[in-house]
Amino acid sequence: MKKQVVLLMTDTTRKDMVGCYGNRKMSTPNLDALANEGIRYENAYTCQPVCGPARSAIFTGTFPHSNGMVTNGVPLGANVKTIGQRLSDHGIKCGYVGKWHLDGGDYFGHGCAPEGWDKDYWYDMKCYLDELSEDERLRSRQPEESYKPDFSETFTYAHRCSDRAIKFVNQYQDEDFFLTVSYDEPHGPSLCPAPYNTMYKDFKFESSAKFTDSLSDKPLMQKLWAGDKLNASEDEINHASSGLALFLGCNSFVDYEMGRVLNAIHELIPDAMVIYTSDHGDMLGAHRLFSKNAAIYDEVTNIPLIIKGGEKGKVVTAPASHIDIAPTLMDFFGFPVPKLMEGKSMLPQIHDVSKAINHEVYTEFTRYEIDHDGFGGLQMMRGIVTEDHKLAINLLDKDEFYDRIKDPDEMVNEIDNPLYLDQIHKLHDKLIKHMNDTRDLYRGYQWSLRPWNKGYVPRWDNEGFTRQREDEEYEPRQLDYDTGLPMKEAVRSKYLYEMGDQNDESAK
Secondary structure, three states, X not given: OOOEEEEEEEEOOOHHHOHHHOOOOOXXXXXXXXXXXXXXXXXXXXXXXXXXXXXXXXXXXXXXXXXXXOOEOOEOOOOOOOHHHHHHOOOOEEEEEEOOOOEOOOXXXXXXXXXOOOOOOOEOHHHHHHOOOHHHXXXXXXXXXXXXXXXXXXXXXXXXXXXXXXXXXHHOOOOOEEEEEEEEEEOOOOOOOOOHHHOOOOOOOOOOHHHHOOOOOOOHHHHHHHXXXXXXXXXXXXXXXXXXXXXHHHHHHHHHHHHHHHHHHHHHOXXXXXXXXXXXXXXXXXXXXXXXXXXXXXXXXXOOEEEEOOOXXXXXOOOEEHHHHHHHHHHHOOOOOOOOXXXXXXXXXXXXXXXXXXXXXXXXXXXXXXXXOOOOOEEEEEXXXXXXXXXXXXXXXXXXXXXXXXXXXXXXXXXOOHHHHHXXXXXXXXXXXXXXXXXXXXXXXXXXXXXXXXXXXXXXXXXXXXXXXXXXXXOXXXXXXOOOOEOOOXXXXXXXXXXXXXXXXXXX
């Protein structure tokens, strides 16, 4: 049997924008059908709720702080390999159609296929704009074009991406392959034709305390982010989303476009694994906030994840993460998972949902975009999520802790509540270990020197470890500074070395 995987992605789709997640006001029949054929993950999380860094984790299997893409507008590190290069070097055909956002260029990209991806099918947004006249380029960025009588679905990026994806499936249906179809939609300008352009004309969110969160016990950054919405009424916040109806309409439109690809998969390669996810969500007024930033709220971090190819019609509530997608692909195609990948293969869970892969997952934030002074500027956050709790360490601001069972709307920040201190410490210990294990560039004693962490004594040596890069098939083994010999392990205890055991190269 051929091994084939199609990864479908949308941009800025919240979990509750997909009908099968419980919001039946959302029209997403194709994704709903996909969920019935596979597994729906309730607690899947992005590694950073902003486009480029989120995608960097998906396509490299390393966190943004490891691969260098800690913000929009910077490229992946020069020695970072994508899953496309890794698989193609093992003889797997890899196609990428759609938004990339990992080359360090502007929003649209450079129009050039990175190493490992089929150049004949490469189609980032620069390629799309290059097909258009100057007048058409302007139209492609104007939301009001959606309401003009002559506006056609064939003009949209989504439609042209679907066309190319269907062509790829037809051409390579008899070969092993990995295909990504990465739509920009429903991200603004959210162009979509009738009937989608007016499908949500009178839509309003149901009344919720989230829209009137005082943010009194939340970080200062969130109050600044809320701006003039800090004292607005729920109705005013609902009306603040002037483009909400078109955004949601575009969300249903891109479901239709994905349906075209899913139909081709069903007809030509019915046994292929299909993965659907989104890079991140959008606050859309919840907690008086819009867009995304250094927040751990579900609206921006809890993304949809649906996988067809194992058990059918099942739901997984255990935590899941984008960081595990690349290792899962390596495992699916029968290749060893590289040591430097920071996630785990989900394949055992895909075939048996009773198997736990993660008890906690991690998300982070460093900066929204290198080009902008706005969006809060530098916002250093590292977070950990379990089924029951969330902890966010906001390095330059107030920390957050939420009881997801007692307070699913994340209204009450319990970071100063002594009743939760033991649980806060347990999650904090895991978070610090995660930062150390992944060689987080920004780790330091400051992440532990918190007002609630009484008794912590900072050290110049911090946690006391040096960490070399893991074994990497594309590079020679890194050499130990003190001996010039190849490192045997990635972790070496600095304290033991200073005490005279110069041969110790074991993990702590």
